[in-house]
Amino acid sequence: MTRPWILAIIAANLVVLIALVxxxxxxxxxxxxxxxxxxxxxxxxxxxxxxxxxxxAEKCTTCHAVATIxxxxxxxxxxxxxxxxxxxxxxxxxxxxxxxxxxxxxxxFSHLSGPRFSHDLLGTETRTRCATCHVAPTNALHRxxxxxxxxxxxxxxxxxxxxxxxxxxxxxxxxxxxCATCHTGGDxxxxxxxxxxxxxxxxxxxxxxxxxxxxxxxxxxxxxGGRSGEGGDDD
Numbered sequence: 393m394t395r396p397w398i399l400a401i402i403a404a405n406l407v408v409l410i411a412l413v414x415x416x417x418x419x420x421x422x423x424x425x426x427x428x429x430x431x432x433x434x435x436x437x438x439x440x441x442x443x444x445x446x447x448x449a450e451k452c453t454t455c456h457a458v459a460t461i462x463x464x465x466x467x468x469x470x471x472x473x474x475x476x477x478x479x480x481x482x483x484x485x486x487x488x489x490x491x492x493x494x495x496x497x498x499x500x501f502s503h504l505s506g507p508r509f510s511h512d513l514l515g516t517e518t519r520t521r522c523a524t525c526h527v528a529p530t531n532a533l534h535r536x537x538x539x540x541x542x543x544x545x546x547x548x549x550x551x552x553x554x555x556x557x558x559x560x561x562x563x564x565x566x567x568x569x570x571c572a573t574c575h576t577g578g579d580x581x582x583x584x585x586x587x588x589x590x591x592x593x594x595x596x597x598x599x600x601x602x603x604x605x606x607x608x609x610x611x612x613x614x615x616x617g618g619r620s621g622e623g624g625d626d627d
Contacts, residue, residue, distance in 0.1 A: 429466075430495040440495060452489040458482060480525050483518035511547030519547055537571065539580045561612045585611045 426435070439455075442448045455466045462479025464470050492509045511519055518524060522541040528534055544553040557563055566588075574583040586593065596608050605614075 425496065427495050435495070447490060447494075449488045449490045452493075453487060456489070458484075458487055480514065480518060483515045483524075484513050485515060486513060537578070537580065539578055543580050560616075562617060583612075 425431070440447050440451050442451075457464075457466075458481055460468070461481040462471070491513065520540060520542050522545075526541070528537075528541075544555045546554060561567070563569075569588075571580070572578070573587050574585070576582075576584060576587065593608065597606075600606070600608055
């Protein structure tokens with residue numbers, strides 16, 4: 393049998409807890425402080441929450457029109473500094489705002505920590521238009537890139553890139569040059585060795601035909617290190 397003093401402690405704790413809920417409802421029930429956009433001016437709890445159901449995603453669109461997100465404020469005023477590129481919310485497959493957003497900044501005991509956005513929420517065409525949301529890096533490598541980010545990166549992770557240049561053709565010695573030297577026209581799906589080497593394609597083809605090689609478009613297939621004397625698929 394449970395001892396009476398244990399029941400008394402449990403009952404006292406319940407009384408204190410109930411009293412705190414009535415005395416400090418915001419501190420006891422709120423998962424955290426409101427974000428600036430929803431606290432200045434204050435937004436009533438019922439504007440987002442339904443009794444005994446919590447926040448309702450469909451209530452978000454009563455203030456935030458999906459068609460104008462990224463272009464106008466919730467009051468319909470044009471943004472002075474629109475986001476770069478076309479707004480991406482219009483390309484979402486769902487209007488479940490709570491899949492990525494919460495009006496409570498912290499702590500969020502009932503939500504997963506960290507970003508919850510998934511590129512799977514975007515339409516297929518939008519997933520390849522990275523510049524819609526992301527600003528291109530300005531380092532030396534990316535300054536010479538004119539193609540799509542998807543040539544080397546995937547929505548599942550920006551790093552590591554899917555292409556390992558060291559594996560296919562080491563950029564060492566005289567081959568440590570700007571990307572556009574070999575990848576002309578900003579097309580990183582193709583390359584040419586004739587930008588530097590004083591060879592004529594017809595002469596190279598004639599020489600390789602003697603070895604039974606008829607396709608000279610992929611020099612790195614045999615010349616993995618860029619050395620003229622090497623050859624063979626396994627070198």
